[in-house]
Amino acid sequence: MPQKIRMWEVTDEQTLTEIPSDKISLEEQLEDWLESDISMLDENLLVIGRQVSTDFGGQIDLLCLDSSGETVVVELKKGKTPRQVTAQALEYASWVKELSPEQVIALANSYDKIGGSLKESFEEKFGDPLPETINLRHRSLVVAESMDDSTERIVRYLSDLNVPINIATVQHFKTADDREMLAQIFLVEPEVAEVKAIGNSRGRTRKSLQFLESLAEKNGIGKLYRELANGVSETFKARGTSSTLSNYVRYQAQLSNGSTRAVMYAYSDTDEDNPGMYFEIQATWLSSHLGVDIGTLKGWLPDDVEELDASNWVGSSVAEREGAIGLGGYFHTKDEVDKFITGLRASVE
Numbered sequence: 001m002p003q004k005i006r007m008w009e010v011t012d013e014q015t016l017t018e019i020p021s022d023k024i025s026l027e028e029q030l031e032d033w034l035e036s037d038i039s040m041l042d043e044n045l046l047v048i049g050r051q052v053s054t055d056f057g058g059q060i061d062l063l064c065l066d067s068s069g070e071t072v073v074v075e076l077k078k079g080k081t082p083r084q085v086t087a088q089a090l091e092y093a094s095w096v097k098e099l100s101p102e103q104v105i106a107l108a109n110s111y112d113k114i115g116g117s118l119k120e121s122f123e124e125k126f127g128d129p130l131p132e133t134i135n136l137r138h139r140s141l142v143v144a145e146s147m148d149d150s151t152e153r154i155v156r157y158l159s160d161l162n163v164p165i166n167i168a169t170v171q172h173f174k175t176a177d178d179r180e181m182l183a184q185i186f187l188v189e190p191e192v193a194e195v196k197a198i199g200n201s202r203g204r205t206r207k208s209l210q211f212l213e214s215l216a217e218k219n220g221i222g223k224l225y226r227e228l229a230n231g232v233s234e235t236f237k238a239r240g241t242s243s244t245l246s247n248y249v250r251y252q253a254q255l256s257n258g259s260t261r262a263v264m265y266a267y268s269d270t271d272e273d274n275p276g277m278y279f280e281i282q283a284t285w286l287s288s289h290l291g292v293d294i295g296t297l298k299g300w301l302p303d304d305v306e307e308l309d310a311s312n313w314v315g316s317s318v319a320e321r322e323g324a325i326g327l328g329g330y331f332h333t334k335d336e337v338d339k340f341i342t343g344l345r346a347s348v349e
Contacts, residue, residue, distance in 0.1 A: 007173050007181065019173045019181065030170060031061055031076055034143070035113075038064060038074075041141065041168055043237070045072060046125045048108035048118065054095045058088065063096070063107065065118075067126040069134035071096050071104065077144035077151075086154050089140040089165060101134045127250055127262030139164035145172070209238060215247055216268040216277070224277040224331050225249075228266055231341030235348055236264065253289045261285055276330030282310050284324045290347040294325055300343030302336045305329035 008016040031050070038045045049063035062074035073096055075089045099107075108118035115121065122130040142155070144167060151167065158165050173181040209229075216225035229238060229249070236251035237260075251264040263286040267278040281301075287294045298305055308326030331337050 019175055021173055049111045060092045069131035071135045071138040073140045075142050085142055089142050093138055093140045096138050104135050142167045212247055212268045219270040221277045227334055227337045274330055276332040278330050281327040283327045292347050300340045302329050
């Protein structure tokens with residue numbers, strides 16, 4: 001049955017005051033918010049188009065790419081009936097499915113917020129190069145202020161058949177002093193929906209953090225993996241990623257210029273010759289972000305840390321590559337991880 005979202009504010013007197021939900025009066029307002037910050041739905045999305053015209057006259061509210069190069073159709077319910085909104089989302093998805101990588105890139109490059117270069121926007125957002133082949137898979141996400149029984153029944157049925165579609169219910173709240181808040185909940189848990197959508201298809205996929213943790217455990221570095229992940233969670237955002245050769249967690253930080261960049265990688269794979277947890281750090285960016293010099297940063301790391309060439313670090317501009325320094329090595333013990341975390345926390349307090 002449809003789920004209602006409720007929110008409470010904890011007052012200074014330690015009592016609870018429910019914050020009433022408030023209808024979003026303008027249809028465009030939610031679309032504006034999502035366009036400006038799609039991470040409200042999924043931080044793994046990059047908006048590459050708004051009101052994208054299809055060949056049959058319809059317009060996709062928001063078209064996105066995720067970090068694996070999968071296209072995502074985001075369609076707002078906007079008062080449509082269950083049959084209308086699901087049929088429209090599926091119709092748009094059928095059109096997107098037939099787009100070639102070159103057509104997707106052209107659409108993205110024509111979107112003013114991409115600024116003419118999907119390649120650069122993708123690298124800046126995800127810290128990885130744009131995959132050679134994109135749009136191998138696609139999925140649809142319907143966004144609604146409320147979800148009726150009929151819509152839920154249709155979407156659950158399609159999801160059970162491994163049709164890549166989901167619903168996010170977004171509700172607007174306003175406090176007594178006019179502070180505005182948004183809350184969202186998915187009909188099908190995103191990771192469950194992702195597994196269903198992938199099915200037996202092949203391609204470059206984003207690995208979940210849970211998968212990478214289980215892989216680290218299997219490789220004998222589970223404790224180090226968790227210690228690092230828990231220790232840096234207040235400072236960095238973590239994203240699980242895979243390549244053809246490696247499985248790793250990318251830790252991201254917001255730099256002084258407002259951009260979000262990958263500053264550290266921690267690998268779940270191990271090396272037979274060195275069974276610790278391998279890491280790489282973009283020391284130039286991280287030292288600037290934390291306000292410490294690189295020598296101090298090296299002092300937090302294991303004694304055998306080595307300097308790396310960071311001039312080709314993904315997502316960096318030509319200016320940033322000039323003289324960029326990287327650091328790489330292995331955490332072998334909990335004490336080594338704790339030493340790094342202690343330094344990190346001291347720099348941000």
